[in-house]
Amino acid sequence: MQNPEVEEIRHSVRSLCAKYGEDYWLELDRERGYPTEFVAELTASGFLTVLIPERYGGAGLGVYEGAVVMEEVCRSGAHAGACHAQMYVMGSVLRHGSEAQKQAYLPKIAAGELRLQSFGVTEPTTGTDTTNLKTTARKEGDVYVVNGQKVWISRIEHSDLMVLLARTTPKDQVRRKTEGLSAFIVDVNEAKGNGLEIQPIESMINHHSCTLFFDDLQVPAANLLGQEGEGFKVILDGMNAERILIAAECVGDGRYFIDKASTYAKEREVFGRPIGQNQGIQFPIARCHAEVEAAWLMVERAARLFDAGEKCAAEANMAKMLASEASWRAGDVCLQTHGGFAFAKEYHIERKFRETRLYQIAPISTNLILSYIGEHVLGMPRSF
Numbered sequence: 001m002q003n004p005e006v007e008e009i010r011h012s013v014r015s016l017c018a019k020y021g022e023d024y025w026l027e028l029d030r031e032r033g034y035p036t037e038f039v040a041e042l043t044a045s046g047f048l049t050v051l052i053p054e055r056y057g058g059a060g061l062g063v064y065e066g067a068v069v070m071e072e073v074c075r076s077g078a079h080a081g082a083c084h085a086q087m088y089v090m091g092s093v094l095r096h097g098s099e100a101q102k103q104a105y106l107p108k109i110a111a112g113e114l115r116l117q118s119f120g121v122t123e124p125t126t127g128t129d130t131t132n133l134k135t136t137a138r139k140e141g142d143v144y145v146v147n148g149q150k151v152w153i154s155r156i157e158h159s160d161l162m163v164l165l166a167r168t169t170p171k172d173q174v175r176r177k178t179e180g181l182s183a184f185i186v187d188v189n190e191a192k193g194n195g196l197e198i199q200p201i202e203s204m205i206n207h208h209s210c211t212l213f214f215d216d217l218q219v220p221a222a223n224l225l226g227q228e229g230e231g232f233k234v235i236l237d238g239m240n241a242e243r244i245l246i247a248a249e250c251v252g253d254g255r256y257f258i259d260k261a262s263t264y265a266k267e268r269e270v271f272g273r274p275i276g277q278n279q280g281i282q283f284p285i286a287r288c289h290a291e292v293e294a295a296w297l298m299v300e301r302a303a304r305l306f307d308a309g310e311k312c313a314a315e316a317n318m319a320k321m322l323a324s325e326a327s328w329r330a331g332d333v334c335l336q337t338h339g340g341f342a343f344a345k346e347y348h349i350e351r352k353f354r355e356t357r358l359y360q361i362a363p364i365s366t367n368l369i370l371s372y373i374g375e376h377v378l379g380m381p382r383s384f
């Protein structure tokens with residue numbers, strides 16, 4: 001059933017995105033540019049801050065509404081990777097920040113004066129094995145001194161703040177490996193050149209990811225997010241929202257590919273008839289439509305559970321896996337439908353095809369989701 005408030009959000013986001021046509025995104029992809037104007041307008045319109053409670057200047061809506069925003073952004077042909085983190089990183093501050101931290105950051109984020117777009121977890125030597133990470137934060141008086149390295153940290157050059165995960169107690173001194181990690185809010189502008197070095201990574205998609213080097217970076221103790229040693233929980237809480245929102249983006253990508261493919265299949269004539277009259281073209285598009293719409297149902301279910309404060313890790317993981325696989329298949333079918341023209345950049349398909357591929361690997365890879373379902377949902381033995 002359609003909810004008029006949600007339909008209003010859909011309509012408004014669609015109108016905003018229409019101002020930034022696909023050529024805008026193609027040009028940014030070519031020059032590796034950042035969509036500053038788009039992100040500013042999305043923020044000023046209140047769509048990027050829908051999850052911030054009204055008392056801090058946001059719209060006070062749920063992850064479901066956030067998912068609708070991200071889905072529409074991707075469906076328009078845009079690349080949401082430039083801005084999506086603002087929604088879910090902020091969730092860690094909202095759930096675990098002190099009142100002083102919330103007062104200091106959230107109203108400014110809602111007003112577009114501060115950007116919280118960066119999330120520093122992955123490391124080059126430990127990858128998915130997060131609890132084994134090597135970056136340390138040592139308490140010295142009223143600061144923590146951070147040393148180590150991170151990789152693939154996106155948007156840091158376009159963010160004022162980063163949520164960083166580091167080990168504060170060595171692994172051999174804690175009962176469980178998930179203990180002894182802590183989360184911090186890092187002021188990126190202060191840190192740059194004072195213990196933080198940033199090196200951009202040239203990559204397959206325009207995601208603004210960087211390698212970070214920490215050399216005695218001092219972070220005020222007041223910037224600890226949540227309790228010392230409980231940072232893994234702080235990060236995990238943000239991750240369910242992240243998975244739901246990214247699943248919604250994949251559904252947006254999938255719907256984009258299906259719209260494009262079905263339109264082209266109706267228009268393109270070869271052998272004197274539309275190619276979509278051939279079942280070899282028509283059926284794969286129809287199958288992708290069914291898969292993408294099924295994935296959206298799982299996104300909706302996960303988002304509703306999240307917003308009700310109920311457990312949703314299984315649903316968030318399943319939504320992310322199903323949606324990322326459905327969008328990839330839809331992209332592949334869209335390419336096949338367009339034949340050789342799919343390879344021409346002006347058709348935009350190859351860019352979206354590269355962009356949507358990421359989501360089977362980041363923020364968590366499909367294997368790790370299958371392992372979660374196998375172990376935590378179905379009770380099979382742990383594999384690692």
Ligand SMILES: Cc1cc2nc3c(=O)[nH]c(=O)nc-3n(C[C@H](O)[C@H](O)[C@H](O)COP(=O)(O)OP(=O)(O)OC[C@H]3O[C@@H](n4cnc5c(N)ncnc54)[C@H](O)[C@@H]3O)c2cc1C
Nearest residue numbers: 119120121122127128152153154207362363364365367384
């Ligand atoms: C464009 C981009 C942007 C990113 N942005 C961010 C960011 O902003 N912040 C951040 O912290 N990180 C970010 N990441 C990192 C991303 O989250 C990781 O790349 C991802 O979690 C996978 O980790 P890895 O690359 O180290 O792969 P690895 O852990 O090395 O894994 C490699 C492969 O082996 C598989 N594998 C590993 N262990 C197992 C196992 N036990 N069982 C089965 N299969 C296994 C994995 O599924 C994967 O397919 C980004 C990555 C990319 C590419």
